[in-house]
Amino acid sequence: MLAYIARRILSTIPVMLVVAFVVFSMLILSPGDPAAVIAGDQATPEDVERIRAALGLDRPFLVQFAEFLWRLVNFDLGTSIFTNLPVTHMIAQRIEPTVSLMVLTIIFSVTIAVPMGVIAAWKAGSWIDRAVMVFAVLGFSVPVFVIGYLLAYIFALELDWLPVQGYTPIARGFWPFLENLILPTIALGSVYIALIARITRATMLEVLAQDYIRTAKAKGLGTRPILFLHALKNAAVPISTVVGIGIALLIGGAVVTESVFAIPGLGRLTVDAILRRDYPVIQGVVLLFSFVYVLVNLMIDLLYTVFDPRIRY
């Protein structure tokens, strides 16, 4: 097992190198110019050129890429073109809101979606099943920002129960931290709940039709042990796969959710950096997201062994 984990971790290195090369190439070769954005609208072309030269953006592509790689192997993501701050510092500033939002969303979604899917499968064809499916379709169909605006309007503006937006670090108290994240979590979780609930229902339906479930029923086991101990455990492998894949969905959704609720997280940092062409920041954040995604996939693979003892690495 340990050898497998080590191999998987080592295999992330070439993956990250490819990601680094692709991201760097796309940024450098794409149109747009940070120097022009810095100089402002009224600057002359000569001013823009001099700023570009001062930033080193006029050097050949390979020279810039080599420098970028050298910094990377020294665990240095560089300095933001615009803020003059280290990229690692900027990521550190923004990582807590995003991680908090994603973790809360995962906990919230799994807590809601798995029981929903299980109950829908158990009551297949009933009104509960149809209600769950209607909810799932809505969750997929209604954009996150629409749900976000609706929630903000009802719970913040009309009822005045929760703040419209912003973020309070957990160090300033758990409730202030939580109250800022409740609405974003529900908004972001809607699509995730729909995804997990649907896959849970489908998998559970398959498992509940297996012979061993019939055997368990024949032995007189109660519904709860059958559903949660026998059926759900065997349905867990595809469910956990979807939970893992859904992390990518969350990263994309976080960008929108952070904008709607004005949460200063990595999603907003990425969008702002793209609009300004702040290359080092974009590269740093994309590399971080890629690494997290690879890591989550590894964790999901390892979880398989917990859910299904037949799986060995």
Add this chain to the structure above:
Amino acid sequence: MIGRRAAAGLAAATFAATTLAAPAVRAQASPARTLRFAPHAPLANLDPIWGTQYVVRNAAMLVWDTLYGIDSRLEPKPQMAEAHEVSDDRLTWTIRLRSGLRFHDGDPVRGKDVVASLERWMVRDPMGQSIRALREELAAPDDRTIRLRLSAPYPRLLQALGALGAPCAFIMPERIARTDPFTQIDEVIGSGPMRFRKDEWDPGARATFERFERYEPRDEPADWIAGGKRIAFDRIEWIARPDPAATAAALQSGELDWWEQVAPDHVPVLRRNRQIGLDIADPLGNIGSLRFNHLHPPFNDVRARRAIAMVVDQADYMRAVVGDDDVLWRRVPSFFTPETPLYSDAGGEILSGPRDHDAARRLLAESGYDGQPITLLVAEDVAPLKAMGQVTHRLLRELGCVVDYVATDWGTVARRRAVRAPPAKGGWNIFHTWHAGVDCATPAGYTALRTNGDGAWFGWPNDAGIERLREAWFAAVTPAEERAAVAELNRASMAFMTWVPTGLFMAYQAWRRSVSGIVKAPLPLFWGVAKA
């Protein structure tokens, strides 16, 4: 066995845990000594010489001070300066600093700080560049005196030193001001009324300014960036929100005190809210611009440029930009800002009266236009530019032009507009922008109006006659001479059709009624503002 009741209970418990457990009513207002302000754009850097975006200038105005400051009559008034003298031959200016000026690190402001700051500013600012070209000596004979000796008179010196257009002549400590003008400074230390809390800065999201206790405001009442800058807050927090709907909601809920620039869509909602005040932000507004590339056909021919101007209906452009609120726009048959002392619409007839499409088509044909694609760069991520681009697209098609509509983002437009190659090889024919009304009040720092060919702004218009008229304004001594020079400059620029003004548009600012003292100005002014 899980029953329906249990399932419903599970859902209800989860819902209650996440939402209903919140307190029934929240106390959301920020403390009276803290002002929460939403700027029009996120603050991503704070070097007002290196980065000349307006949001940087606006934040810098809190941190740094200037020798002179423009008031609401656009006249320069002493700010850090106590007084000045001009020699009889008008070549030597001697400026004396006020006593008691200090930087945020406690060091006194000295003459050599001013010299270094002006040296850096002169490299980047158009008026500064003119002064630099004339400078024979810029020195600090002592800690409170600055002497500037020129090779020729420059009557607009005080206007240049107190100008509002970015980059402003901010005074920094010498060690910081020695930074190359094309490289960003590392320290943010000024002598203005607020100090920047770099340790609390979350670039693009939040910037905090703290009162500088040792700041000594002038005795005169504040008037734009002149007079006593008295701040009633211990902290001013700039909170940037990428989404206007979120900003509007925050203002209504009391999580925000002042919104610099209200998106037009949200005006009706805010107007209905009795807790919210709403008014024009900048009375001088912005002049929309349809900018030609003078290097390539068809707009290297004045007839083609005038053909476009003949069919431009500013009402179409302005309604596309600001919507149906007619308070927010006006026609401007001029390159200069209405209701400013030098305003003239001489030669502006081409932009007034009925639009004659047939005459425009004939003139375009006379220019030799043969149906080649016209490359129109449109920054779709900036609402006014997208709106103007769409109107121009329709207008060009009505004239029978083939249009290569390049829908892209501002970052790409900013890069591509610098390309001098023909449109088919990565260049362009037209792009849109706007110019702040305060910058268009005089020819002094009006880069977009210049026609000095390769040295001109994007589009590279070339007309020596217009340049001479601009110099005539610089040489003008009396107000009457100035007005006459600007009228001739406007007439010649209209005839040459350097670019087409598409109208003057403004925006609303909004604030909680608990906040008082907000004035109309080209930038948000925090002195004189208070909160109950």
